[in-house]
Amino acid sequence: MITIDNLCKRFGSLEALKNVSAEIKKGSITYLVGPNASGKTTLIKSILGLVKPTSGTIILDGEILNGNFRYREKIGYMPQIASFPENLTVEEIVNMIKNFRESTKTYDEELIDKLILQKEFKKRLKNLSGGTRQKVNACIAFLFNPDILILDEPTAGLDPVSSSILKDKILSEHKNGKTIIFTSHILSELEELAEQVFFLLEGQIRFNGTKDKLINFTEKQNLERAIASIMIGG
């Protein structure tokens, strides 16, 4: 369970997060939605400890995040842009991350198989296409069987086949009881996954509830329209 309490983050004069409070239950799928620069990525990075909050706290499974790092063993993160040392091969990158997370001994390599990443293993990163890099990125996030999966725009840059493989994987992990947080601006593609929706606008959570509640609340027939109506409505 992740509890976010009065989280504020300023970047100079820009207020990226304003008093955000939320709770993400264990085993839920949370959909972070909002326009560009609404604070989605900042919120995710705060949970990961990449961004240090100006004020407020985040509690993850009872542990206050305060520069500690061990808790990240529970998290698999798939960043929006994947970047790796250019001269290493895919295999070396995978081994490297395995090395860094040595407390995990059993690996979930399902995604590697399904995305047929093995055939790229001997290639150096600098010779890979953007889509393939994104696959590497996804595989690493799921590799350690983490309790929490944080996926920032997971399907961006993936081809439709890979995209649906990833979606299936997310669903199956959800069934295994994983907590999943994802962001996406391609609404239709992942909306079916969402259980809970956080709608962020200008650093504030404007809506926090289940997908059904959102749809009912806005009296629209699907999530996309529901969200659009909030954005227009302000």
Place this chain on the structure above:
Amino acid sequence: MLNQNGIKHYLKWSFCFLSEGLTKRRTVLLFIIGFLISCGVNFSKPLLVGSNHNFKTIQSALSSAKDGDTIFVYSGVYVENTILVNKAVKIIGINRPILSGDNKHEIMKIKSDNVLVRGFLFRDTGLNFIYDNAAIKLDSVKYCTIEENKFINNFFGIYLSRASNCIVINNELEAFQTKETYSGNGIHLWQCREMTIKNNKIKGHRDGIYFEFVKRSEIEGNSSQSNLRYGLHFMFSDSCRYYNNYFTKNGAGVAVMFTKNVDMSNNIFEYNWGGAAYGLLLKDISDSKILRNQFIKNTCAIYFEGCNRVTTLENNFLENGTAIRLMANSMDNLFTKNNFIGNSFDVNTNSTKSYNTFESNYWSEYKGYDLNKDGIGDIPFRPVKLFSFIIEQNRPALILMRSLFVDILNVAENIFPSLTPKTLMDSKPKMTKYL
């Protein structure tokens, strides 16, 4: 027995004349006369000194000797009071007898003309600052010869004052003091005329060879090294020549001061390193010649202060800190046909004006070209770098040596000369070095 010895020693004596450069015929003549003398007509019998001989001490032999006698001293250690030589005798050591001053007193004092001392080891005079203890002291004498002796651990080695026409040849001197103030000179000449100092080896004294008020004398083929102050210290000694000498690793190199008409040629000056060390320090020298010398790895190869009309010709300056340091009060000096190779600074000066001439030298730093292929660079060479000029005025700036900033400064000054003396340049730099 006596005669045999006489012959033997006569032979040695005459060979010495040979080496003095007398003509062969004269030598042969001398030889025959000498032979007759030593075979038959003994004008005077040699006096023998040794534990198994008539005389036990040299002094006692001397008191029995007459002018022209020869005293043979057999090997052994002789610790006598200062031996006073006031007769024209030859004192010759056989198998290098040791004469010791017992760390107290002078060993031998020569007060007569025509004395010869050969084949001894003089040692341990001890220090005495009032009497300037010397192993051999010659005072107001003529035609004396000091040859083939060794000198170890003496305050002064050979001390000549008011002497003339004497020869100091083939001696070896070594001292071991480490402080300049506790150390005396190797071969010391004061107020002398027509002297010859030749083929001696001097090591570890204060000044290897010291010349003050000496006229018309020659210093040839000596090696003077690791002396605490100067290898050669030379003052007020007009019309002297020194050549074929080797000066190395002396505390302050060689100093030649207050003198006219000195001829310095074919010497080697090397490894005189240190804050105040010079290969050759020239102060108030005029009308002199520096010819075909080698200056190798000295802090400063030649330092010119108050020098006029000195010609520096056909010398090699190799890898010195500064090859030539030319003070503003030096004028009308000529530097030509020298090789300047690998010196950190070729020429330093403390003035923006220079009235000296540099011409037709070879400079390894020269970057010019020779389009007409006459062996002479088409653009003049300016040997004074801006940085060397700066440090001349401001020694602490040396801390910036080899800084990139300094390199940039030098290049800039080279393109637009503004501070370094405009007239100080070699307008005919040679493209290849002189052999």
Place this chain on the structure above:
Amino acid sequence: MNILFKIIRYQIHDISRSKWLLFYTLFFFLITYGLISFSNDQSKVILSLLNVALIIIPLVSIIFGTVYLYNNKDYIVLILSQPIKRKILYLGLYLGLVIPLAFSFVIGTLIPLIILGKNIPVQIMLILFLFAAGLFQTSIFVSISFLIATWNENKILGLGLSIFTWLLFSVLYDGLLLLMINIFQNYPLEKALIGFSVFNPVDLARILVILKLDVAALMGYTGAVFQKFFNTNFGIVVSFLFLIGWTVIPLMIGKRKFSKKDF
């Protein structure tokens, strides 16, 4: 600690495959080879190598360090999302860059020295000092470059600052010293200059090496004062402490900035 070594290992692995590092090694190799071939005086070779080490190493280290950190920002984010301490990552990145750079310099310089050096009498102390100078320049300027890149998000500003820092230590500082020497030329400045020189790592390394060479004798009284400081055990220890300080202090400040930074 374990993690630190792993990070370093992968960094070295990555960097050592870049063509750029090969060029860097080759550069030192060719320079050293050329210098030895053209000159048979070893102290001249060492002096020229020193010049190269004091100009090229700081420049390359500071620029490469800055660019390296900027270019690997996303990768750093990826690593930081793993259970790894920020401090460890920072040290890992630093050492992972310093080690290959230093290795390049040592190998590039040492091989020609070994191949060709047998003709010249080798002054081991001098060579050790040269290598120490080069290694310190590498560690110091990578350390400074990391600080600059961590402090500034703006790539262009960071790169500009890096080049300016290099210029400051290599050229401007000495220019200011010369100006000061000129203004205060009637005062005994030697001790003050020793004081000032320890605040410039380039000057400090340069002076340490030139005083090891006979050049010191050139300096007369000035040289004697410098010798008295820099050539005694005390002076050498102090100098090395300052060089270590120049490495460690920017590194520590950078590490602290890095730990508090938002990615």
